[in-house]
Amino acid sequence: MAFVILDPCRQEQSAECLTVCPVDCIEKGPEQYYIDPDVCIDCAACKSVCPVDAIVEEYDLTPDQETYLEQAEEFFAK
Ligand code: SF4
Numbered sequence: 001m002a003f004v005i006l007d008p009c010r011q012e013q014s015a016e017c018l019t020v021c022p023v024d025c026i027e028k029g030p031e032q033y034y035i036d037p038d039v040c041i042d043c044a045a046c047k048s049v050c051p052v053d054a055i056v057e058e059y060d061l062t063p064d065q066e067t068y069l070e071q072a073e074e075f076f077a078k
Contacts, residue, residue: 017046
């Protein structure tokens, strides 16, 4: 399991999540930040500091939001 950053990040990109992640698994992508799903330890620290509530747990993703997990997997596969 991992946390996933959704599209509200695109307009905000405050990066507060980066400062609290204990395993340093959040990186800036071309349009938003992404969480590496293979490294995330599911601690929820990032979710609590996000000013636009853009971060959700993987199992809470709606079918329409699955694409953001796929984008994160593709981003870190590079
Ligand atoms: Fe980092 Fe924890 Fe957020 Fe995962 S849930 S990205 S480990 S702060």
